[in-house]
Amino acid sequence: MTLEEKVAQMLQLVASYFIGSGEDSQITGPMESLGITEETVAQAGTALGLGGAAKIIQVQENHMKNDRLGIPLIFMADIIHGYKTIFPVPLAIGSSWDQELAEQSAAIAAKESAVSGLHVTFAPMVDLVRDPRWGRVMESTGEDSYLNSLFARAFVRGFQGEDLTNDFSRVAACVKHFAAYGAGEGGREYNTVDLSERQLREYYFPAYKAALEEGCEMVMTSFNTVHGSPATGNKPLMRGVLREEWGFDGVLISDWGAVIELIAHGVAEDEKAAALLAVNAGVDIEMMTSCYPKFLPELVRSGQVDEALIDEAVLRILTLKNKLGLFENPLRGADPEAEREVVYCDEHRAAARKLASKSAVLLKNSGILPLEADRKLALIGPFAQSTDILGPWAWNGAEGNIATLEEAFKGKIEASNLLVAQGSGIDTVTTGQLEEALRTAAQADVIVLALGESSPMSGEGGSRADITLPKAQLQLIAHLRTLDKPMVTILFNGRPLDLHGVYDQVDALLEAWFPGSEGALAIADIIFGAVNPSGRLSMSFPQAVGQIPVYYNHFNTGRPKKASEPENRYASQYLDIPNEPLYPFGFGLSYTEFEYSQMTLSSEEMNPQSALEVKVTLTNKGVLAGEEVVQLYIRDITGEVVRPVKELKGYSKVLLQPGESKQVSFIVTEEQLRYHHSDLSFTSDAGEFAVFVGANSRDAEEKRFRLQK
Template identity: 55%
Template sequence: MEQSQLVNLVEQMTLEEKIGQLTQITGDFYSDKAEERTGPMSQLGLNDDQIMNVGTVLGVVGASECKRIQKNYMEHNRLHIPTLFMGDVIHGYETIFPIPLGLASSWDTEAFRRMAEVSAEEASVSGLSVVFSPMVDLVRDPRWGRVMESTGEDPYLNGRLASAMVKGYQGEPGDLSTQFNKVAACVKHFAAYGAATGGRDYNTVDMSEQRLRDVYLRGYEAAIEAGARLVMTSFNSIGGVPATGNLHLMQDILRSEFGFDGVLISDFGAVKELIAHGVAEDETQAADLSIHAGVDIEMMTLCYMHTLVGLISSGTVSESIVDESVLRILELKNELGLFEHPFRGADEDREKTVVFSAEHREIARRTAAESIVMLRNDDSLLPLDAERSIAVLGPGAQSPDVLGAWSWRGRTDAAVTLLQGLQELAADGEDEGRRPSVVTTQERCDYFVPTKSVVSESIELAKQSDVVVLALGELSTMSGEASSRSNIRLPKGQVELFEAIHEVNPHIVVVLFNGRPLDLHDIDGAEAILEAWYPGTEGGAAIADVLFGAVNPSAKITMSFPESVGQIPIYYDEDNTGRPYEVAPNEKYVSKYLDVSNYAAFPFGFGLSFSHFTYDSLVSSSNSFSATEPVTVSVNVTNDSNVDGTEIVQLYIRDLVGEVVRPVKQLKGFKRVALAAGESRRIEFSLTEEDVRYVHLDCTMRSDPGDFLVSVGGNSRDLLDPLHLHLD
């Protein structure tokens, strides 16, 4: 449909029809069973005529149901405008990939793109046209439950991965109109939701605008530059104003500065929550604030529907503002091809072959293996010897709870558990004499209080086995939305089980299932630790691949693991202080704790491999660089082991003098490098003037001439002695 036709369509709409387009409700309002509709309709006070004007639908499942709703909707909509189906597809539709925090550990933009492509294909054939992903909220407090949806603590990496996800969902420009296996991406949550005070969900965010722009907004901007067609508002207030009614945030920054011309949607119930925040007296004022902030779609409350007619009649709101929002929504529907193809990609027959296909599960398995981080491997306990007897114990051993809290359509009944993965790999061994013996307890182990019989049997199996694979961590309900925790240690019952097993067999490989960095000091006695996160549908198989060496781990964490919860927030790129600890660590009057170190137990960028990599000969092509002349920084990386492996080579800088205090180090480049056993390779990075720009006090982005330290290494802690470079 041409733009002029869309404008003409807006002109034909009544005010009530326009407001309907600005409203989103859930799919149960469109149920073909009257008894299922009655409750929701009564609760929100909606009638059938209003429902057939509502512009978008949330959370409908399946091609057949989407097509049924769309057909009925268009028959009853006066102007035959199609509705639009959206859903929470975060890290997979039905084929579930590792949680984003786990997937980020791969540092692989292609893995993110592939995950998004598979998710888009499954979601679109099942009737969805918009997914609420990527979440690009930068996070530095692991107490916050939604860290599992994030990519970690670094702005640069966050932006790179956000861009890759958007491109995976949407494809190339123009693909949404013609390639119905693509979906529109909705970036969330704008803005700075991950900086909630105390790590408590929905809580206040309070920071300077300089820090907001320099650190927290970069991921959203990268996703918008990649072409994301929707943005979702965050629940939190920022600068004293809730995001959903924040004119400065949404109009000045998002629309004017970032140039976002797509659809802005509230989070679930966020418009009406302006009343609870205390910035709106009632629904009328909440609608007034939100529509002027530029919120196009109100999700699951009816402030717009209840009050916009009166606000326009009184002259408080201009109908032209509503027209602009309606036009943006119609433009999105048009870009998705819905006017010509209202069912779009929904196809019951293809749905049966595409969704949860063997091909998609294999991609998920490879991706999960690439996301597993080996945090410890004392005495080279891993990979496991095929001749060893193995006891697979702990609450995660037999649990199908490997998908994570945001796997809306994930099937736990079809997920591969750790035990299944180990048993299947053992059964597939070519030499029957070298197949490992894998045993476990008869009764599943509880995550909080293992029964005496489970503990007793676990101890006995540990005595009889060469190695114990002990699966610990969190239930998926312990992380995700509304799942903040003040104590991020392992539950007491798990620690006691670990200690009991350790007394009879010290050869323990701890496999962690969790949605956040944890305080792991209670299991310091473990010889090996694998951070598996919630690895997804094929998680157990992927873990088995790593445990037995079929896959050499290469992943590195993107969020620091604290020594103690008292260090939080802890992150690698902290600002320097006037009394830095490193200058005089034995002095009292420096910035430090008296009872714990300043440093993370496992720092950003850390992860081990079955290979061993060394770095040397860090050089630059010049001692200076400028806006027109970048500098090349190169380093020699050697795999000095007898095992082929992949290393994630990381480039860091430090701006020594700035108008605003600069971080002690900042990631500015990374490369995944596959090296054969014994191979050395020269790895090059180009450092440009744009790479060292930052947000100044006047909130403009620019660089300062001066001196920089530049270094390279395998993580943010273990770096070569830096080069001194000058920006002219």
């Protein structure tokens, strides 16, 4: 390969640049703006954002004719929570606490993507997030590094399977965004991140590392700074931690435009300097900017870049192409006929419905839910008849074919028992809409409100400083409250919200998130009792935005607020709101009642060679079968550095029939007690520990033990 051919392999372009994409007329202008030639496009290594077997086959065949060496393209896309069959957003999947269903969702997304011609998905996003103002919180599985790590592994297994070379129903995964993208200051997209090395290793790194240990083939750089250096040009992070320390030898790709953005960050003077920084940091593929093809050949010939770095990057790219089987099968799994049968099939839609029902979280219930089918209902709100329930990153979703909440309800009750009114828009309301809502609700026994955020209000670029429901919807709730009728609210949204004006005004509250293609049907299953809700929050809901970040595994501080000293001003507290979140991590209600009893430890002491067994008896005290998520937390009472008040270390999903009891057990090992010390060593300390078992991070029974070393 010539030097120019090698560098072109390191370039990723959107599919419209390539002949046969169906958008060929748009090629000339964009090429001029990027400063690249048709020859560079003909030699480019990867394509972004195209879906559909017929188009991809056409582009691949044309590309291989035009490329001197006949090297096939890799086709990549953002398949975040489904290709055509859209599953709940990842934050909702995290709230299912169901790794098997998460893996299944990724496997189905891979199958639909692969048959449609794609080879790589830019997922999973495993960024730890503690700030719901950030729009991309919907793409994370929450605020806990342990839970995020489990889901990272599940998603990678689902996408990649066991044999990418021969299993053409799988795609390569690309974990993102390395590193700490979810910690942007103020919850603002693309913003600065400033974390200590210990925080990075203790809380932010584990999920990325878990994905790589599961065999994830690619890593994407983050837009933010790490230790003052933008990740895309951060050599200690990429070559030091990722390559040398963790041994990652797969492909590292920049996020969209991140190489040229090194200039705006203020660490590169121009595009040539940006290319130099990125290639030295180990970035193999530059996404949608042209610093590499324009300047890397010159930098190599001038001796500023060792050509060995180019060879390493290209070898990694070609190795991935070989691993995907593209040299023998350039079209891989692309099959227009099979695509028609596989994509959005009944089996996949049934799986999406199941996961949506497992992901919804019941936050409040005065006993009104589940609803009886013979009651007259008024379904009111901007989501009553909306198909905008797929959420962000559903660019290929079949929105036109999904059921609305109104249609789903009509599958459960007589049409004569369902009255429907819009009530308001997402963020606008008229007097006429309010009057119609009042007239409609006056005729009903129960008011069901379908409220929330539109899809563009979260996702990339969707940061919000005010995370309450839009005022128009709060006004709608207040007007309907005057009727003094039972009210149920169903929320569609991509982040934890400040729920003042909602939770305090309604009798029941169901967090549906953006539930995907079959979401309306799944929510109807819950509302009418065909499914008992079992979702549990994977991220805390704040009392108010001024509390953020609020998360369960915080430090105690030297002056913790004590219930025994409510009048003590000089404690770490707010004067106007509680310290605690409105709804804590792990929280979720059921239509039945679970009782925890008889918690025991196998010993009050353990050592590195022994393990501790924790047991608790769980009883279903209600009249319905239900599934509880039994959660295990641990606290290191005295550490070499300050330790969190609680840390999730395990959980078990337990299905019980009415009146049934089951003993649930957990094994605690010394390894689970390790953490990063001030010198970054990863060890445990001898001393006292607290272990908690319960229904969530707040409501749990505590016992103590000691680690002897």
